[in-house]
Amino acid sequence: MSEAAVKQPGALMAAESAQALEVFGRAAATDLAARLASLAPGRLRAFYTVARGSSDAAANVLSYEIMRETGLPVTSLPPSVFSIGEGVDLAGCGVIVISQSGGSNDLVRAARGAKARGATVIAITNAPDSPVEAEADVTLPIDAGEERAVPATKTVVGAIGTGMALLSALVPGYAARARASARAVSNGSTGLAAAGDIRSVLLRAQHVYVIGRDTGYGAAQEVALKLKECCALHAEAYSASEVLHGPLQLVTKPLTVLILDTGAPEIQESLDTAEARLREGRATVIRIRPSDAGFAGLTPAAAAAVLLAILYPVVLDTALALGHDPDAPDTLSKVTRTT
Incomplete structure (x- = not known):
C-alpha cells in the first residue's frame, strides 16, 4: 500500500x-x-x-x-x-x-x-x-x-x-x-447482506449492548470495544443471561442491541429469551450469525472469529461516517503499556 x-x-x-x-x-x-x-x-x-x-x-x-x-x-x-x-x-x-x-x-x-x-x-x-x-x-x-x-x-x-x-x-x-x-x-468472505442496515442503526445509536453466549460472549466483548475505540460510541458487552438482570432496565430508554449468535444449538434458548425481553422495551435489536455471510459447520470458536471478521468492516464504515479515523483514534496508541 x-x-x-x-x-x-x-x-x-x-x-x-x-x-x-x-x-x-x-x-x-x-x-x-x-x-x-x-x-x-x-x-x-x-x-x-x-x-x-x-x-x-x-x-x-x-x-x-x-x-x-x-x-x-x-x-x-x-x-x-x-x-x-x-x-x-x-x-x-x-x-x-x-x-x-x-x-x-x-x-x-x-x-x-x-x-x-x-x-x-x-x-x-x-x-x-x-x-x-x-x-x-x-x-x-x-x-x-x-x-x-x-x-x-x-x-x-x-x-x-x-x-x-x-x-x-x-x-x-x-x-x-x-x-x-x-x-x-x-474459503469464505466478509460480505454481510445486512451490513448497511447495521451501519444505519449504529449511526443513530447513543448506547449499544452487544450480547453473546459462550464463545459469542468473547466476540461481544471485542465488538463493544471496537465500537468505543473506533466510533467513540458507548457500548457494553453482556452474556445473554447476565443482561436479563440489572442491565435490562435500560430498555426503558432508547437502546441499540447487537446479538452475536454463533449458531451453537445449546445457546439458542438463552439468546431467544434475551432477544424477546429486549424487544419488549424500546430496544432496536439486530441478531447476527455466521450463516448470514454464508458460513456453516464451524466450531464455536471459529464462529466467534467469523462474527468479528464480518463486523469489523461495519465498524470501520460506521466510524468513517461519524467523522472518525479508526486507524488513529485521538487518545490511543498501537502499543498500550500498562503496569
Missing part, C-alpha cells in the same frame, strides 16, 4: 481486516503437536489466560472452547496479580498469555511471575522475540504480518486461530474439526 493510500482515514484498518479470514485459516490449521507434546491435558489441572483489551476478548473466546474440549477449568487471571501483587500458586497449570505486541510491562511481569510460581507459560503473540516470549516456556506466533492500525483486527482473529491450533495439539479428536473450520473460513 502506498504512503498516500495509507494516509486516507481507515485505509490501514480496511486492508488489515480484509486479511482476517486468511490469517485465521492459516493459524487454525497449524500443526503444533510436536511443539506441545509435553502439554497433554492429563498433566495439567487448569488453564489461566492473561491478556488485556482485544486479546482478552480473544482469550475469552478460547476459554469456552478449551473447557468444552478438555474438561479443565479455564479462567482469566488479572495481570495485576503478579504486576502489583505477590502472585498465586500455579503449579500444574497452563498459563496462556495473549498479546499482539508482547511488550506491555504488566503482561511481561505476569508471565515471569506465573512461571516462577510453577505454571507452564504459553505465549501467543504477533511480535517475534518480544519480552513476553522471552519469559514463556512455549511461544506460538500468530504470524499475521505487520498490523499498523491502532485497532487490532487480523491479530485478534489470528489469536483465536492460534489458540484453536493449541487445542488441536492437546485434544487430537478436536483437530479434524478445527482444520475443517479453517478451510471453511479461508
Whole structure:
C-alpha cells in the first residue's frame, strides 16, 4: 500500500481486516503437536489466560472452547496479580498469555511471575522475540504480518486461530474439526447482506449492548470495544443471561442491541429469551450469525472469529461516517503499556 493510500482515514484498518479470514485459516490449521507434546491435558489441572483489551476478548473466546474440549477449568487471571501483587500458586497449570505486541510491562511481569510460581507459560503473540516470549516456556506466533492500525483486527482473529491450533495439539479428536473450520473460513468472505442496515442503526445509536453466549460472549466483548475505540460510541458487552438482570432496565430508554449468535444449538434458548425481553422495551435489536455471510459447520470458536471478521468492516464504515479515523483514534496508541 502506498504512503498516500495509507494516509486516507481507515485505509490501514480496511486492508488489515480484509486479511482476517486468511490469517485465521492459516493459524487454525497449524500443526503444533510436536511443539506441545509435553502439554497433554492429563498433566495439567487448569488453564489461566492473561491478556488485556482485544486479546482478552480473544482469550475469552478460547476459554469456552478449551473447557468444552478438555474438561479443565479455564479462567482469566488479572495481570495485576503478579504486576502489583505477590502472585498465586500455579503449579500444574497452563498459563496462556495473549498479546499482539508482547511488550506491555504488566503482561511481561505476569508471565515471569506465573512461571516462577510453577505454571507452564504459553505465549501467543504477533511480535517475534518480544519480552513476553522471552519469559514463556512455549511461544506460538500468530504470524499475521505487520498490523499498523491502532485497532487490532487480523491479530485478534489470528489469536483465536492460534489458540484453536493449541487445542488441536492437546485434544487430537478436536483437530479434524478445527482444520475443517479453517478451510471453511479461508474459503469464505466478509460480505454481510445486512451490513448497511447495521451501519444505519449504529449511526443513530447513543448506547449499544452487544450480547453473546459462550464463545459469542468473547466476540461481544471485542465488538463493544471496537465500537468505543473506533466510533467513540458507548457500548457494553453482556452474556445473554447476565443482561436479563440489572442491565435490562435500560430498555426503558432508547437502546441499540447487537446479538452475536454463533449458531451453537445449546445457546439458542438463552439468546431467544434475551432477544424477546429486549424487544419488549424500546430496544432496536439486530441478531447476527455466521450463516448470514454464508458460513456453516464451524466450531464455536471459529464462529466467534467469523462474527468479528464480518463486523469489523461495519465498524470501520460506521466510524468513517461519524467523522472518525479508526486507524488513529485521538487518545490511543498501537502499543498500550500498562503496569
